Amino acid sequence: MALVGVLALQGSYNEHIAGMPFSSLSDHIYVFWVLLLGVKGVEIKKPEQLENVASLIIPGGESTTMAKLAEYHNLFPALREFVKMGKPVWGTCAGLIFLADRATGQKIGGQELVGGLDCMVHRNFFGSQLQSFETELSVPELASKEGGPEVFRGVFIRAPAILEVGPQVEVLADYPVPANKWKDSNPGVEGHEENSGSEKKVIVAVRQGNLLATAFHPELTADTRWHSYFLKMATETEGASSSVVAVGADLDLNQPTKIDLPVFL
Template sequence: MALVGVLALQGSFNEHIAALRRLEVKGVEIRKPEQLETVASLIIPGGESTTMAKLAEYHNLFPALREFVKMGKPVWGTCAGLIFLANKATGQKIGGQELIGGLDCTVHRNFFGSQIRSFEAEIAVPELASKEGGPEVFRGVFIRAPAILDVGPEVQVLADYLVPSNEVLDSNYAVEAQEENTGSEKKVIVAVRQRNLLATAFHPELTADTRWHSYFLKMATETGEEASSSIVAVGADLNLDQQPKIDLPIFQ
């Protein structure tokens, strides 16, 4: 029986595994290409995208990750994971980074600026409330976050964010967006879905709200996979009393 894979090269993979545990689902760390053969869905966490890309290249993961996406298996990228899944990324460092691709969109890396520009915001997500219940808004945690500038015709926009007029974006990353948006507010896309691919610019794994994880788990059935082959309930082989290592705070 397959498991939910979480790419564990760097970043908040522990927090994703902890969120899955709260849903009584077992997540497994993925670091090698052959490990992808044991899972039917994959989460690519937030982190430092350039570092993650270098580690993925070192472990020869990119060909296997691209094949995983092409096979139509559910993949969810958060923050850096969103950048990985995009067909095109701007605002890259010199030399850029390798991408997995598959998501028909253009992502602006570090759109909101440097680490000190990190913030939280209430994001309206009607689709999430419709499928998972609860409030229509979700508390988005944006940490050195990217944003989606445009999407293809097959991409469903799940959430966007109006950047306030007094929000000073880092000129090194957001020149294009500032030139294209001359109004008092700048709307950018922060969550999308394209068939088997889900992507969020923020970090649901750093909140106590597990609706995004539940939404992703149900995508396996919607994309033609059997739910039982995509998720595995936490069993006796996993010590529930053992707390996972948490690198970042969980926002209530």
């Protein structure tokens, strides 16, 4: 059985584990995912636990707190080695900050990064907790691979954004920001040239080889396509069949629709 680790120091790790496998669906689909596809989510709190997992999710949370706890438990060397080994890693929100090679908008003294993702991330691009929001994002690549609509409900909670990416980074989603609002909210941001017109676009989802990163929180919605996309990355890396379908995508479960209300942390 392939174990998917979820860094369980702080933040929304429980929500990710609930999506690995997709236990929010019916019990028989849960059993199908665990037994036939051989995937199970487990908490990671110590460096040695990384030796037992095939892939890793670094969840959203308070990135400075997570970094301090990771440093306290001496996790950074093991996390960097995990990335260098080519094992799939998905960072959401704070996890995106962890994976970035470069970060701006840091608190005084900054924070330690795992690195590996060739990008510049602004740690708190969208502002404070009060500026948290939800929006529909265009995700044609996700829809192509996982089916469903070409939009995804992005839940942004005190969220970062990616300002620059290297040539090996594939952009999976971006978000338009009015130029005047961008300037007012982020007067010190460098390295992002003015777009022609009245809008800028910041990047909010990327993939680079074995690394996936989203500035928003897919684990706080009922749409499981990002989790399915990541699990395919894991099975491809292991040389297993990549014919996994999104759970419930082609099945008639005869169930009432789950109310999709995110839990803000």
